[in-house]
Amino acid sequence: MRNLALSDEILMQVEKPARYIGNEVNAVIKDKKEVEIRFAMCFPDVYEIGMSHLGIQILYDMLNKFEDVWCERVYSPWVDLDALMRREKIPLFALESQEPVKDFDFLGITIQYEMCYTNILQILDLSGIPLLAAERGEDFPIVIGGGPCTYNPEPICDFFDIFYIGEGETQYRNLLDLYKNCKKNGLGRREFLKKAASIPGMYVPSLYEVTYHENGTISQRISLEEGIPVKIEKELVRDVTDTCYPDKPVVPFIKVTQDRVVLELQRGCIRGCRFCQAGQLYRPVRERNVEMLKHYAMEMLKNTGHEEISLSSLSSSDYSKLPELLDFLIENCAGKKVNISLPSLRIDAFSLDVMNKVQDVKKSSLTFAPEAGSQRLRNVINKGLTEEVILEGARLAFAGGWSRVKLYFMLGLPTETPEDIQEIAALCNKIAALFYETVPKEKRTGRVQIVASTSFFIPKPFTPFQWAGQCTKEEFLDKAYQTRSAIAGQLNQKSIKYNWHEADVSVLEGIMARGDRRLNQVILKAYKKGCMYDAWSEYYKNGLWFETFDECGISPDFYTREREDGEIFPWDFLDCGVKKEFLLREWHKARKEIVTPNCRSKCSACGAGRYRAGVCLEERREQS
Amino acid sequence: MKVRIKFSKYGPVRFLGHLDVMRYFQKALRRADIDVAYSEGFSPHQIMSFAAPLSVGHTSSGEYFDIEVNRFTSEEDLREKLQSVMVEGFDILKVQLLPDKEKNAMAGVAAADYLVSFSDKVPLPENWKAGLMDFYRQESIPVTKTTKKGQREIDLKEGVYLLEVRGEDVYMLVDAGSGSNIKPGFVLETFFEKSGVSLPEYPFRIHRLETYKREENGRLAPLIS
Ligand code: SF4
Numbered sequence: 001m002r003n004l005a006l007s008d009e010i011l012m013q014v015e016k017p018a019r020y021i022g023n024e025v026n027a028v029i030k031d032k033k034e035v036e037i038r039f040a041m042c043f044p045d046v047y048e049i050g051m052s053h054l055g056i057q058i059l060y061d062m063l064n065k066f067e068d069v070w071c072e073r074v075y076s077p078w079v080d081l082d083a084l085m086r087r088e089k090i091p092l093f094a095l096e097s098q099e100p101v102k103d104f105d106f107l108g109i110t111i112q113y114e115m116c117y118t119n120i121l122q123i124l125d126l127s128g129i130p131l132l133a134a135e136r137g138e139d140f141p142i143v144i145g146g147g148p149c150t151y152n153p154e155p156i157c158d159f160f161d162i163f164y165i166g167e168g169e170t171q172y173r174n175l176l177d178l179y180k181n182c183k184k185n186g187l188g189r190r191e192f193l194k195k196a197a198s199i200p201g202m203y204v205p206s207l208y209e210v211t212y213h214e215n216g217t218i219s220q221r222i223s224l225e226e227g228i229p230v231k232i233e234k235e236l237v238r239d240v241t242d243t244c245y246p247d248k249p250v251v252p253f254i255k256v257t258q259d260r261v262v263l264e265l266q267r268g269c270i271r272g273c274r275f276c277q278a279g280q281l282y283r284p285v286r287e288r289n290v291e292m293l294k295h296y297a298m299e300m301l302k303n304t305g306h307e308e309i310s311l312s313s314l315s316s317s318d319y320s321k322l323p324e325l326l327d328f329l330i331e332n333c334a335g336k337k338v339n340i341s342l343p344s345l346r347i348d349a350f351s352l353d354v355m356n357k358v359q360d361v362k363k364s365s366l367t368f369a370p371e372a373g374s375q376r377l378r379n380v381i382n383k384g385l386t387e388e389v390i391l392e393g394a395r396l397a398f399a400g401g402w403s404r405v406k407l408y409f410m411l412g413l414p415t416e417t418p419e420d421i422q423e424i425a426a427l428c429n430k431i432a433a434l435f436y437e438t439v440p441k442e443k444r445t446g447r448v449q450i451v452a453s454t455s456f457f458i459p460k461p462f463t464p465f466q467w468a469g470q471c472t473k474e475e476f477l478d479k480a481y482q483t484r485s486a487i488a489g490q491l492n493q494k495s496i497k498y499n500w501h502e503a504d505v506s507v508l509e510g511i512m513a514r515g516d517r518r519l520n521q522v523i524l525k526a527y528k529k530g531c532m533y534d535a536w537s538e539y540y541k542n543g544l545w546f547e548t549f550d551e552c553g554i555s556p557d558f559y560t561r562e563r564e565d566g567e568i569f570p571w572d573f574l575d576c577g578v579k580k581e582f583l584l585r586e587w588h589k590a591r592k593e594i595v596t597p598n599c600r601s602k603c604s605a606c607g608a609g610r611y612r613a614g615v616c617l618e619e620r621r622e623q624s
Numbered sequence: 625m626k627v628r629i630k631f632s633k634y635g636p637v638r639f640l641g642h643l644d645v646m647r648y649f650q651k652a653l654r655r656a657d658i659d660v661a662y663s664e665g666f667s668p669h670q671i672m673s674f675a676a677p678l679s680v681g682h683t684s685s686g687e688y689f690d691i692e693v694n695r696f697t698s699e700e701d702l703r704e705k706l707q708s709v710m711v712e713g714f715d716i717l718k719v720q721l722l723p724d725k726e727k728n729a730m731a732g733v734a735a736a737d738y739l740v741s742f743s744d745k746v747p748l749p750e751n752w753k754a755g756l757m758d759f760y761r762q763e764s765i766p767v768t769k770t771t772k773k774g775q776r777e778i779d780l781k782e783g784v785y786l787l788e789v790r791g792e793d794v795y796m797l798v799d800a801g802s803g804s805n806i807k808p809g810f811v812l813e814t815f816f817e818k819s820g821v822s823l824p825e826y827p828f829r830i831h832r833l834e835t836y837k838r839e840e841n842g843r844l845a846p847l848i849s
Contacts, residue, residue: 002712004636008743012681012826017639025651025711251651253637253644305651305709336654337668360667 005093019047022095025251030070038104042074044119050075052258061246072096092126101127111149114512115535121527152571155515157205166235201235233575241289260308269314270599277460286614290321308339317346347393365404373423398438411479412457412471425486432492456506464586469562476503504542516570579607630718637713642677655709661692673728686834734838736800745824
């Protein structure tokens with residue numbers, strides 16, 4: 001039987017010890033003597049969050065299908081165990097073998113949100129791996145980062161040996177073969193990294209230098225080695241049907257955030273909302289074949305025993321075979337008591353009909369994401385959802401028995417005025433009024449419940465809003481206050497509940513998102529002063545962060561300001577498929593309130609067409 | 625049809641709490657494709673009853689739960705199917721088709737026996753074995769039991785049916801009924817406290833050997849005999 005890395009005493013002291021024991025259903029155990037490469041795959045947050053992430057499940061499955069590789073999982077120890085491990089000097093271990101991460105060949109870290117940056121340092125620190133890549137000798141694992149935040153890797157580039165830019169399915173085999181080859185030929189870390197930099201999608205930050213203008217903006221990027229690519233293009237899976245997908249996902253013992261089978265319908269989105277980073281990064285949208293999805297749905301349900309299946313996509317309603325897939329699932333799941341969950345569905349007659357079949361109408365709520373209150377502002381952000389569509393959806397839903405509605409908005413969008421904010425409240429009120437118009441008194445069971453939530457807009461790299469300015473904390477809070485009073489002034493205010501997101505952490509997220517190499521020292525210092533689990537509001541230490549910016553002589557305002565059209569961005573050396581000229585065009589159109597049609601109705605020649613994949617190959621009603 | 629399943633829990637999975645063990649078996653039954661009956665309503669759940677919950681950290685060779693099945697082939701077939709989807713640390717030991725009148729596993733529990741061993745951090749006095757037996761042979765052992773509902777005066781002697789030293793370990797058979805149950809760790813803590821020995825944190829390793837019901841003649845019998 002496997003030995004655990006932690007003693008009984010320690011496991012009995014910490015909350016949810018099952019986070020650390022591994023051994024879950026479908027976890028992969030190999031004989032370490034039979035493999036050549038040990039790969040630790042890490043999500044730098046607590047187990048319940050990390051285990052819910054589909055990307056890791058895909059890569060875990062893929063890497064373990066390679067005979068010469070054993071891929072294991074690593075998550076952030078929760079704060080209680082973190083303290084004990086530091087005190088008792090216990091090195092961080094991977095779940096499957098319970099062996100120290102430090103002895104692995106690779107430590108892969110998926111970077112899904114900016115607020116996990118200090119947790120990356122926690123992982124390295126607890127593993128006993130030097131935090132700075134430059135200080136790592138031959139004996140340490142190669143630390144490789146992936147995931148959406150690597151589309152601006154510069155604020156954390158000192159901590160990584162390599163960043164893998166783009167979708168993970170394509171280049172790992174080449175990278176691992178190179179690694180084996182280098183080992184066989186006695187080549188060291190530095191030589192391996194140099195060679196790795198020539199594999200498509202690999203960014204080795206130590207091989208480049210950046211120089212700055214006096215005003216702090218970037219002047220130049222210099223390659224320090226001959227033959228190293230100047231631009232690094234993202235990796236992309238052209239055919240998302242003929243590719244790997246897990247048929248036996250790991251089934252956690254404890255309840256995790258995503259306690260269900262996840263079926264990824266497609267990658268990317270046709271819509272092009274101007275604030276949305278994922279919508280640009282994963283272009284072009286590529287659908288999976290519906291027969292493949294049916295097959296994997298049944299296989300995964302059988303192999304996990306999960307009671308629920310969730311369809312995942314940035315916009316499920318745009319998946320062309322959705323009705324066929326849903327018919328199949330309803331037919332095959334109902335008898336087996338499997339629930340079907342349908343996030344990101346547009347509310348219309350079709351989706352309401354489906355939801356009626358798979359959910360308890362009385363208990364479930366409808367979700368709309370208008371993102372902005374007024375049509376004017378929705379045009380600015382290119383959100384193709386009109387008030388008529390929302391109201392018609394709500395009317396159908398109320399007539400069908402629903403009485404709970406959730407609405408999501410953003411505050412601080414470019415060009416936003418107090419009138420736009422007023423309109424958030426007005427829209428909530430109209431929906432509430434519609435309930436009383438639609439549902440006769442005798443059929444009402446209580447009041448309609450409307451929950452409006454606002455998050456704060458953060459400009460992200462590779463979006464048309466990458467040039468936009470970001471609000472200050474005070475501006476954010478003032479906008480939330482305006483929203484609250486506007487809602488309080490509505491006739492139906494008693495039926496409307498309002499929530500808003502924290503402002504200070506949004507400001508920091510924005511700084512990191514568009515940051516440059518100079519932020520490495522701030523993150524390192526903030527971590528050393530005790531910042532960790534910044535994504536968890538109870539552990540977020542705003543004061544400590546901004547004190548650290550001061551001490552490092554770095555002005556946060558530099559990173560939140562509006563950018564000039566011609567400025568060189570820290571992430572410009574990456575090529576995500578979509579061209580900067582297209583994004584700039586979109587930025588200008590946004591300010592003129594001009595909408596851009598989605599990929600399916602008209603191609604806007606964004607640049608991703610060169611991959612000759614997915615929607616770019618579809619025939620359109622209107623040709624460009 | 626009601627079926628009772630006996631399983632063991634050992635190794636790393638001893639750190640799973642009771643609710644997680646229940647979730648584990650719900651999913652396992654589905655993986656094994658066993659036709660379990662569901663409750664009615666919009667969020668149906670498997671009809672399932674677990675016997676006495678086992679504390680986190682304890683191991684056991686006598687855990688039980690009952691399910692209601694729509695289709696039944698044979699006891700051995702069901703056992704094999706379920707065993708084939710287990711992870712290390714759970715073994716399906718026995719399966720028994722129950723008579724309809726049998727009380728469900730949870731309501732039927734009367735007692736459980738345990739083997740307790742000591743961590744090497746426990747400062748065992750030279751004569752602890754004799755001391756423990758003297759402690760146990762008392763007419764009555766009045767103690768204060770702290771439960772979720774508050775504190776209560778009880779006689780520990782009434783809840784400990786048998787206690788003996790076995791090698792370096794302690795064996796005991798205790799009341800496991802809901803409400804009146806006695807935890808084996810509590811018995812030993814009381815003894816060491818009365819003997820003036822201060823215990824470190826997590827002093828015991830506790831293994832449950834078997835869970836018992838009370839038969840009509842008053843005798844204790846394992847939940848599957
Ligand atoms: S090239 Fe055209 S169709 Fe393809 S992703 Fe870009 S805009 Fe959409």
